[in-house]
Structures are given as structure tokens and as C-alpha cells.
Amino acid sequence: MAFRRLLSFNHVGNNFCRKYCQGVASRDPSLYFFSSRVQELLFQLNDRQHDLVFKPRKLGQKLEAPQYVFMTDEDLDKERRRIEQRLREKLQVPPVLGPRKPIERVLAKDPRLEGLHDSKLLCIDISPDLSDRKRMITAREPDGTLRTANWHERGRINQIFLPVDGRTVTMPKMFEEPHLTECLDREEYVSVLDRACVQFEPDDPDYIRVTSATYDHVDAARLYERLQSTRHFGALAFYLAWHRRIDNLLLYFIQLEKLDQAVKLIHLYRLLRSAEPISDQTPPTRQESSQSDGFSSSSESGSESESSSSDSDSDSEGVQLDIIRDYIENASVKRPVLELALQNFQHLSAERRRVEREQRRADGRQ
Amino acid sequence: MSANELWKGVTGVSNAGRKRGRGRGAGVKRRRDLNRGQVIGVGKVNMMWPGLNAPVLRNGELVRQQSQPRDEQRESRLQAIRDQFTDQRSFKLTPLERGWSGNRLPGRSIGPPDAVDFETFEGFDTTVLELKTVFSMTATAGRTRHISCFAVTGNGAGLVGYGLGKGNTGMAAIKQCKRRAGQRLIYVERCDGHTVFHDFFTRFAAVRIFVERRPRGHGLQCHRAIREICHRVGISDLYAKVEGPTDNVQSITKAFFLGLLRQRTHQQLADEKRLHLVELRPEADNYPRLVASPGGAPVRSKEQIPADEELDFQLHIFEGKVPLKMPPKQPFYMKLPCYQTHLNKVKHLKNQEQVRVSLLAEHGEVRSFLADQYPECRAASAALWAEKRQAAEDDQEQDEM
Numbered sequence: 001m002a003f004r005r006l007l008s009f010n011h012v013g014n015n016f017c018r019k020y021c022q023g024v025a026s027r028d029p030s031l032y033f034f035s036s037r038v039q040e041l042l043f044q045l046n047d048r049q050h051d052l053v054f055k056p057r058k059l060g061q062k063l064e065a066p067q068y069v070f071m072t073d074e075d076l077d078k079e080r081r082r083i084e085q086r087l088r089e090k091l092q093v094p095p096v097l098g099p100r101k102p103i104e105r106v107l108a109k110d111p112r113l114e115g116l117h118d119s120k121l122l123c124i125d126i127s128p129d130l131s132d133r134k135r136m137i138t139a140r141e142p143d144g145t146l147r148t149a150n151w152h153e154r155g156r157i158n159q160i161f162l163p164v165d166g167r168t169v170t171m172p173k174m175f176e177e178p179h180l181t182e183c184l185d186r187e188e189y190v191s192v193l194d195r196a197c198v199q200f201e202p203d204d205p206d207y208i209r210v211t212s213a214t215y216d217h218v219d220a221a222r223l224y225e226r227l228q229s230t231r232h233f234g235a236l237a238f239y240l241a242w243h244r245r246i247d248n249l250l251l252y253f254i255q256l257e258k259l260d261q262a263v264k265l266i267h268l269y270r271l272l273r274s275a276e277p278i279s280d281q282t283p284p285t286r287q288e289s290s291q292s293d294g295f296s297s298s299s300e301s302g303s304e305s306e307s308s309s310s311d312s313d314s315d316s317e318g319v320q321l322d323i324i325r326d327y328i329e330n331a332s333v334k335r336p337v338l339e340l341a342l343q344n345f346q347h348l349s350a351e352r353r354r355v356e357r358e359q360r361r362a363d364g365r366q
Numbered sequence: 367m368s369a370n371e372l373w374k375g376v377t378g379v380s381n382a383g384r385k386r387g388r389g390r391g392a393g394v395k396r397r398r399d400l401n402r403g404q405v406i407g408v409g410k411v412n413m414m415w416p417g418l419n420a421p422v423l424r425n426g427e428l429v430r431q432q433s434q435p436r437d438e439q440r441e442s443r444l445q446a447i448r449d450q451f452t453d454q455r456s457f458k459l460t461p462l463e464r465g466w467s468g469n470r471l472p473g474r475s476i477g478p479p480d481a482v483d484f485e486t487f488e489g490f491d492t493t494v495l496e497l498k499t500v501f502s503m504t505a506t507a508g509r510t511r512h513i514s515c516f517a518v519t520g521n522g523a524g525l526v527g528y529g530l531g532k533g534n535t536g537m538a539a540i541k542q543c544k545r546r547a548g549q550r551l552i553y554v555e556r557c558d559g560h561t562v563f564h565d566f567f568t569r570f571a572a573v574r575i576f577v578e579r580r581p582r583g584h585g586l587q588c589h590r591a592i593r594e595i596c597h598r599v600g601i602s603d604l605y606a607k608v609e610g611p612t613d614n615v616q617s618i619t620k621a622f623f624l625g626l627l628r629q630r631t632h633q634q635l636a637d638e639k640r641l642h643l644v645e646l647r648p649e650a651d652n653y654p655r656l657v658a659s660p661g662g663a664p665v666r667s668k669e670q671i672p673a674d675e676e677l678d679f680q681l682h683i684f685e686g687k688v689p690l691k692m693p694p695k696q697p698f699y700m701k702l703p704c705y706q707t708h709l710n711k712v713k714h715l716k717n718q719e720q721v722r723v724s725l726l727a728e729h730g731e732v733r734s735f736l737a738d739q740y741p742e743c744r745a746a747s748a749a750l751w752a753e754k755r756q757a758a759e760d761d762q763e764q765d766e767m
Contacts, residue, residue, distance in 0.1 A: 054653035
């Protein structure tokens with residue numbers, strides 16, 4: 001029965017809280033996620049193509065003809081800076097938190113109230129200046145117990161009295177099986193993730209379950225480009241690095257000759273493996289600083305091709321190849337595939353350099 | 367009396383009457399050839415006449431006159447043949463071929479202009495905008511009648527032209543106007559291949575047209591003549607308001623053509639202002655897309671722009687004028703106090719449709735939390751659909767097994 005299904009949801013959701021704690025001794029990802037170094041890496045790993053980030057979206061609104069504005073060079077620069085700021089906002093990665101802990105607490109027991117009501121009563125403080133997570137919500141059971149509401153009840157009551165646009169009171173069917181798998185099989189990753197961000201809080205076990213299932217599906221299908229230039233790519237990279245499954249994504253970067261992205265991914269993996277959570281006060285390691293000297297992060301696009309023939313670039317390419325090779329030898333699972341890909345890249349890049357040299361020689365003679 | 371004389375007597379119209387158009391149209395008696403369907407020698411009396419409708423000798427023997435049984439169907443057969451030629455057949459047009467009204471030509475296509483020398487007018491199509499009978503008084507013949515045809519031709523890719531033709535017959539007028547339309551082609555620039563570059567105002571004679579650019583997919587929301595011209599030009603999204611005589615198709619066409627020719631492309635605007643032209647789309651989060659930069663001269667800086675210069679795009683396009691936009695007219699009852707009473711009465715129904723849809727989506731039926739306790743409150747169809755759903759699920763499970 002549909003109504004009974006709703007009641008059982010709370011206990012089903014709690015079983016998935018183990019996902020982020022598997023095999024890593026219940027580490028809290030939020031202690032690593034919010035560090036500025038990790039955030040910068042997640043931003044740099046994204047393609048950040050303007051025409052995809054600012055794609056015209058059909059959201060059921062009435063279309064109007066575009067506006068035109070005359071601008072000087074200064075106005076144009078100001079707009080470009082505003083766009084960079086807006087890009088950062090749009091590509092802000094949804095927070096990665098561990099699953100939330102239960103917050104039920106019995107406030108009072110009044111057995112004399114038993115039989116007064118045949119259903120549970122919930123009370124909510126609807127003062128507008130309170131945070132939805134902090135506002136007081138209590139429940140009176142039919143047997144007279146007065147307790148604080150659990151997370152499931154809190155979510156429902158908050159949505160009824162202080163609704164968030166786009167959220168439903170009960171969880172949409174698309175987040176349950178088999179519908180979730182059907183959506184993912186249709187490769188609707190971005191819409192599933194966008195709706196999950198609206199529907200759930202980041203520490204909701206259902207949010208963690210849905211996003212983990214999506215990232216696993218993307219990783220299995222190798223369809224990383226679907227999430228590129230969206231805010232979910234950073235979350236995907238964090239998830240894969242946290243669970244030590246970066247090999248497929250690394251292979252994707254190497255095959256696309258995006259060596260600096262590959263190096264950033266390895267760097268993220270190393271940061272998340274460290275036993276102590278990173279604080280912004282910890283000084284960067286020697287490796288990190290050498291990387292930051294070698295290649296400056298470009299603002300327009302994060303993936304410059306490494307096929308320049310000047311010496312300094314080939315040196316930095318050498319450094320990048322060393323870092324990648326070091327990871328492949330020591331930490332990778334799919335070692336032969338990655339080594340082959342790296343070999344192919346080196347061969348291609350050497351061929352390219354040779355052709356360019358001959359071209360220059362030919363031009364010089366002419 | 368001969369057939370001609372008999373028929374003239376029945377259907378005849380005097381010369382004066384003919385000039386006034388009598389003896390035309392539906393319901394008038396038309397002459398019919400009564401010989402059709404008849405054979406010599408066969409009539410009401412069915413007889414075999416050797417030498418006429420039978421051979422004289424058959425097997426060496428003389429054939430004799432013989433009466434044959436009456437042909438009952440002869441009358442009705444002849445009548446059917448005669449009816450065939452009497453009805454003025456009104457031919458049916460498919461919706462795509464149809465013009466603006468009935469089977470009339472205005473709004474209908476008359477094909478591309480005829481080829482001249484090497485110009486084959488490939489990809490062109492012509493639409494008739496007006497076909498009318500015009501009279502003029504002449505010194506010798508008095509009132510003379512001509513047919514006037516006004517049409518527009520175009521290839522859907524920016525080339526378009528209009529032409530006026532007059533002739534004694536419709537065909538002559540159409541031919542002349544099609545030829546002239548093909549001789550007087552202009553090239554119209556379109557923005558993104560589907561609309562005008564900017565809103566504009568245009569006028570010719572007493573006709574005034576306010577044209578507005580619309581986004582892709584909007585369609586042509588305008589006077590039917592302007593719609594046909596847009597089809598020929600290749601504009602698919604536009605709004606146009608015609609003020610003044612809306613029946614003067616020729617003036618409307620000329621006004622619209624003037625407006626299209628006077629359009630300024632993005633590059634022209636950037637060049638004349640010596641400033642960058644940037645496009646902002648609300649659906650793309652107002653991302654500033656640079657569409658044109660000044661070509662020859664460098665971009666002006668803020669200091670070089672005089673304080674009184676018009677920098678607003680719409681005001682620059684309309685040269686300081688602003689089209690008057692009246693607020694949409696509200697129905698009379700919205701001002702009355704009883705309307706508020708009505709709104710209060712129906713406000714609980716406002717969300718009803720959405721609630722029904724979400725209940726159906728979630729539970730498969732429209733129900734309340736009391737439906738389990740009071741089964742008689744459930745919809746009669748609910749149980750039936752629950753059964754069907756269960757049967758479908760069972761079938762699916764069986765298929766999987």
C-alpha cells in the first residue's frame with residue numbers, strides 16, 4: 001500500500017549511510033571537501049566551456065527576443081569579469097557531507113495522554129527568520145511521548161509550511177528503484193542530479209544513495225563528458241577520488257591528451273588519502289607548489305593541449321608524465337591499460353613535435 | 367429549328383444583360399449536347415433497323431425489321447450523362463493548397479516566375495496577394511473592365527519582389543504580375559535566418575506598420591499579406607501591427623518592403639556607433655555574447671561619447687521615438703467588488719487540477735487519507751484500475767519468469 005510505503009522510508013534510508021564510510025574507517029568527507037585547495041582543484045578539473053555553462057535553458061518560461069546593448073571596451077571587460085564571477089557561482093559543487101546522524105530526543109513522557117489522539121501530532125516553529133535545519137519541530141506520539149522530530153518528519157513538515165520551489169513533500173518515484181536505474185540507463189544524469197539537489201539536503205542518506213548510483217553509472221559507462229561544464233563534475237571527481245577509483249577518469253583525460261587535468265586528479269586523490277583532514281593553514285607540499293609553478297591555471301578553459309614544441313613546455317610535460325607514471329606504478333588498479341594509453345600519448349606527441357620541426361625547417365628554407 | 371436556335375431561345379441573354387454579368391454563375395441554364403449517349407437508330411422504341419443499327423445480311427440471309435424489348439435504363443442512363451455536364455464542379459483544394467478564403471486565388475501559390483534566358487528562378491514561389499476586377503472609364507468604350515493581380519515572389523532565402531499586373535483576363539494579369547515580381551527582386555537581410563534584426567516602424571501612404579522581432583518558434587503573428595511576404599522572404603518569427611487601411615494590400619506590402627530594406631544589420635549598427643554590440647538572452651543567464659565589433663574605426667572610449675548621445679538600443683533604433691504600448695484591456699467585471707467575492711469563493715479550486723494529477727501520479731487514484739477507512743468514498747473506477755494495474759504487474763512478472 002502506498003501510504004504504508006511512506007512510513008517505512010525512514011528505516012530504509014538509514015541503511016545507505018554506510019556508502020560513504022565503506023572501507024575508510026568512517027572518515028567524514030566534509031572535513032576534506034571544504035578546504036580551499038580541494039575546492040580550487042574541483043573547479044580546475046571542470047572544462048568550464050562558456051557555451052555549455054551558459055547554455056539557453058528551456059524551463060517552461062515564455063521566450064522573449066534577446067536584448068542588445070552598446071558597449072565600450074571597458075564595459076565589455078566589466079561584463080567579462082562579471083561572467084567569471086557568475087561562472088564560479090554556477091559551477092559551485094554541491095556539498096559532500098557524510099550521512100546525517102539521528103536527532104530524535106525524548107523531551108517528556110506523559111502516559112496519561114494515551115488515547116487522546118489516534119495519530120501523531122507534529123508542531124513546527126514557523127518564524128521566518130529561523131534556519132530550516134535549526135527550527136524547533138516536535139512530535140507528540142499517540143502514547144503521550146513528546147520528542148523532537150526525526151529527519152524524515154522534519155523534511156516533510158518544513159516542505160509543507162515553508163515550501164522550497166521544486167521540492168515535493170514525499171520523495172519522487174524517480175529516485176526509487178527501478179525508476180532510478182531506468183533514468184540512468186537513459187543517460188539522464190544531469191536532470192537526476194539537478195533534481196536530487198533540489199529535493200534533498202546534502203547529508204540526506206537518500207541524496208548520497210542517488211548521487212552515488214549516478215556517479216557509479218557515469219563511471220561504468222565512461223560518459224564523463226555529460227557532466228563536464230556542470231557543477232556535478234566536481235562532485236563526481238571528489239566521489240571517485242574519495243573511493244579510490246580514479247583510473248577510468250584518468251584514462252579519459254590521458255586519451256583526450258589533457259595531462260594537466262590528469263595531474264590535478266592525481267593531486268586530488270593524494271589530498272583525500274591523507275590521514276589528517278586538510279585545513280587551509282597546512283602549508284602546501286613541495287609537489288603541489290612545483291605543479292603550481294609549472295602550469296598556471298587558465299581562466300577561459302581548463303584544458304590546454306600540451307603539444308607545444310618549446311623546451312619549457314616539454315619540461316613541464318615531462319614533470320606531468322613523471323607524476324602520472326608514479327601514480328600508475330604505485331597506486332593504480334588498471335596499470336596495463338593506463339601504461340598503454342600513456343605510451344600512445346608520448347608516441348603521438350613525439351610525432352607531432354617531429355612534424356612541427358620539419359614544417360619549420362621547410363618554412364625556413366622557403 | 368436547329369439545336370443552336372432552340373438553346374439560344376432557352377438560355378439567351380441580351381447584349382446589355384451580358385455586359386451586366388447576367389447569364390453567369392450557378393443556377394443558370396447551360397446548353398447541353400443532347401446527342402451524347404445516343405446512338406443512331408436507337409431511341410425510345412428499341413428496334414432493329416437493318417442497314418442502320420443492324421447488318422443487312424446475316425449468314426447470307428436478309429435481316430428483317432424486328433422490335434426488341436424496351437431498354438428500361440435508357441432514360442436514366444441518358445439523364446446521368448447529361449447531369450455530368452451540367453453541374454458546375456467546384457474543385458476541392460487540400461489545406462496546403464488553400465488560400466485565404468474558398469477556392470479564390472489570394473493566398474494561393476501560382477508557382478515560380480517563368481524562366482527568362484539563363485535565370486531559371488529555382489527555389490522561387492509566388493503567392494497572389496490580391497486579385498480584383500477594376501473598371502476605368504474610357505472615352506470610346508465607356509466603362510472598361512480589367513483584372514488586376516498583385517503578387518509577391520521569393521526564394522525563402524532573402525530574395526523577394528512584388529509585382530502588379532493588369533489584363534483583360536485573369537491569366538493575362540497573373541502572368542504579367544508574376545513576370546514583373548521576378549524582374550524587381552530585392553535582397554533582405556535576416557537575423558539568424560529567421561527574423562528581422564530589430565523592431566522598426568514603417569509607413570507608406572496611409573498605412574503604418576509596427577514590426578517587432580520575436581524569438582525562434584514564435585511564428586508569424588501579423589496581417590495575412592505580411593505573413594505571405596515573410597514566407598517568401600524566409601522570415602519565420604515576427605510580430606507586426608498594421609494601423610490604417612488594413613485592406614490596402616498594395617500599400618501594406620510597400621510599407622513592409624521599405625521597412626525591411628531600411629533595417630540595419632548588427633555590423634552596420636556597430637560601425638555607425640563605433641561601439642561593440644552585445645546580445646543578452648535571459649534564458650542563457652544574460653551571458654554577454656559579442657555579435658558585432660566596429661570594423662574600420664577603433665572602438666570609442668567612454669570619454670569620447672558625448673553626454674547627450676542615445677546609447678539605449680531601442681531608442682537608437684526608433685531614433686528617439688517610442689512606440690505607444692497600451693496595457694492589455696481587462697474585462698469590465700474585474701473592477702467590480704463582486705469579482706473579489708467570486709475569487710474568494712473559487713480559490714479553494716485553484717489548485718484542484720494539479721492536486722488531482724499528483725494524486726493520480728502517486729497513488730493511481732484520486733483519494734484522501736480517509737479512503738481506506740471509508741471505501742465507499744473511493745471513485746468507482748479506482749477499484750477497476752487497481753485490478754488492471756495488478757493484472758499488468760502479474761503479466762510482467764510472468765514474462766520475466
